[in-house]
Amino acid sequence: MNLDELQSLVDMVQNSQLREITLKQGDRRLTIRRDPQLGATQTLSDLEMMSEASLLGSQELTTTVHAPEAVSYQDVSAPYVGVFCHLRPMVGMGSRITNGQTLCTIQSMDIHNEVVVEVDGQVIDIHVEDNQPVEFGQILYTIEVNSSPNV
Amino acid sequence: MFEKILIANRGEIAVRIIRACREMRIRTVAVHSTADANSLHVRLADESVCIGSPAPKDSYLHMPNIISAARITGAEAIHPGIGFLSERANFAEACEMCGLKFIGPSAAVMDRMNNxxxxxxTMRAAGVPVVPGTEGMITDDQEALKFARKTGFPLLIKAAHGGGGRGIRLVQNEDELSRQLDMARTEAASAFGSAEVYMERFVEEPRHVEVQVLADEHGHVVHLGERECSVQNLRHQKLLEEAPAVQLTPQQRSRLGDAAVKAAKAIGYVNAGTIEFLVDGHGDFYFMEMNKRLQVEHCVTEMVTGIDLVKEQIRISAGDRLSFTQKEIRTNGHAIECRINAEDPAKGFIPSAGCITRVVLPGGYGVRVDTHIYAGYEVxxxxxxxxxxxxxxxKDRQGAILRMQRCLAEMEIDGVKTNIGFQKRILSNAFYRRGEVSTDFIQRRILSDTKS
Structure with a gap:
């Protein structure tokens, strides 16, 4: 793979809703992962430097766009059946959240049951809309988990 | 009539209820635990809602999630099916409070009959025969002794809040009476939260015969004949049921039916219910308990009366009047039901879970199979x-036995252990074929045979 091809792959990821893409060619593997916090230019320059060096010799390459530490995601699902309600003000896309924080409520039998998150991180996706009925286990949020509390 | 009903159950009975709804042009909402996401009732219903994780207390017994599921889907009524929440008075009450029709009797009636x-x-006062026993609770040993001398041994001491065969002690003679009473009280207090006990005559080699009743909200009560349910395993779970009951004279049959109607009227019962009786060797019968819901074995009654009990339940709950009188109910022929369980008879009937790899179901004239299983289904x-x-x-019992034997010979289920072979043994047993059954039939006629 040359740099032009890599460039077009990065463009593709950036212009799409994809969070990451993994490409396998023989025994080589390339992962491009998008960080919704970062701007496009910074992403590209980081990637170029790292990729050029690694693509030549290494058998496996994982390129993380932003930071060298691993990124993990966690879904928050509905613990009750009921109607999903945002808080006022709502916890929205990109909101920073901390362990123990209430994200939303699920209204069941006229009671608003709080949904509490158990990790520190950032909301990168909301899968339901305000006042939408939800079933047990339905995914409400995707959280990008802070890998280390110090960073 | 309702437009949408939520079925708060799983397995074959949920499928059974969904089928009735579909034929009545009523939309259905299935609820399921995470373990039942691929279950047949979920596929057959118009909508489905996941209500929790596998443990019953987190899903099929989770009242807020079930009521919430009815609300978010716009269901107007809840059919509780069998088991789970079907006889919980507080669930019926919660449904009514939330503006949902509970398809079953009122919470007040359930409460009264649960003790x-x-x-x-209540039954004694209504003139329904009960097993001779003490009036109310036993408070002192002298009273117990007086009753014992009057009735004769053996006797049973029963916990007022017991059930399902638990909380019962057998007393053989006067010497052990006071000791057994003490033990029964201690046991009842720890197991059922109440030390209240009473005493009853021990009915020897009884048969379990029950009568199906239907009652509408307008005061009409009918019975649909009786079922023989004496073939039970050692945990008092029914294995094989039939309608009509064996070895009853037309007079005994009509007395049983009348007693059941009297019982239902006495408590102001509404919807489908079953009055269970013990029948002794002389054909005398005694009220045992009332099941305030549909029963697993309701199908045999349907087959001989031609009345769809689930549809009747739904019509009654919608406020309709019964569309037939007692005189119009005729029983025709004989029906037998075999419960096919995922269990291993060779290992004390322990349940057998796993993936069903292959299924062949019986069919043909006069055969009905109610099931939720399919090849690839995970039990x-x-x-x-x-x-x-x-x-x-x-048309008669002999023909029904032959037909059932033919059915079980055709039936194949691979992947889990089943009791099909055990059911075949019951059907080929000479005592069974002669209609000589009592609640200890399995112990006396089948299991003792294995040991020898």
Missing amino acids: KSSARE PPFYDPLLAKVIAWD
Whole structure:
């Protein structure tokens, strides 16, 4: 793979809703992962430097766009059946959240049951809309988990 | 009539209820645990809602999630099916409070009949025969001794709040009476939260015969004849049922039916219910308890009366009047039901979970199979082991037995252990074929045979 091809792959990821893409060619593997916090230019320059060096010799390459530490995601699902309600003000896309924080409520039998998150991180996706009925286990949020509390 | 009903159950009975709704042009909402996401009732319903994780207390017994599921889907009524929440008075109450029609009797009636001792008193007052026993609770040993001398041994001491065969002690003679009473009280207090006990005559080699009743909200009560349910395993779970009951004279049959109607009227019962009786060797019968819901074995009654009990339940709950009188109910022929369970008879009937790799179901004239299983279905380890009910009908008992034997010979289920072979043994047993059954039939005629 040359740099032009890599460039077009990065463009593709950036212009799409994809969070990451993994490409396998023989025994080589390339992962491009998008960080919704970062701007496009910074992403590209980081990637170029790292990729050029690694693509030549290494058998496996994982390129993380932003930071060298691993990124993990966690879904928050509905613990009750009921109607999903945002808080006022709502916890929205990109909101920073901390362990123990209430994200939303699920209204069941006229009671608003709080949904509490158990990790520190950032909301990168909301899968339901305000006042939408939800079933047990339905995914409400995707959280990008802070890998280390110090960073 | 309702437009949408939520079925708060799983397995074959949920499928059974969905089928009735569909034929009545009523939309259905299935609820399921995470373990039942691929279950047949979920596929057959118009909508489905996941209500929790596999453990029953987190899903099929989770009242807020079930009521919430009815609300978000716009269901107007909840059919509780069998088991789970079907006889919980507080669930019926919660439904009514939330503006949902509970398809079953009122919470007040359930409450009254859930206490065995007060149910017994109510029946006695209504003139329904009960097993001779003490009036109310036993408070002192002298009173117990007086009753014992009058009635004769052996006697039973029963916990007022016991049930399902638990909380019962057998007393053989006067010497052990006071000691057994003490033990029964201690046991009852720890197991049922109440030390209240009463005493009853021990009915020897009884048969379990029950009568199906239907009652509408306008005061009409009818019975649909009786069912023979004496073939039970050692945990008092029914294995094979039939309608009509064996060895009853027309007079005994009509007395049983009348007593059941009297019982239902006495408590102001509404919807489908079953009055269970013990029948002794002389054909005398005694009220045992009332099941305030549909029953697994309702199908045999349907096969001989031609009345769809689930549809009647729904019509009654919608406020309709019964569309037939007692005189119009005729029983025709004989029906037998075999419960096919995922269990291993060779290992004390322990439940057998796993993936069903292959299924061949019986069919043909006079045969009905109510089931939720299919090839590839995973039998979850969390629930009742009932896989299927095979019901064979014919114009008489002999014909029904032959037809059932033919059905079980055709039936194949691979992947889990089943009791099909055990059911075949019951049907070929000479005592069974002669209609000589009592509640200890399995112990006396089948298991003792294995040991020898």
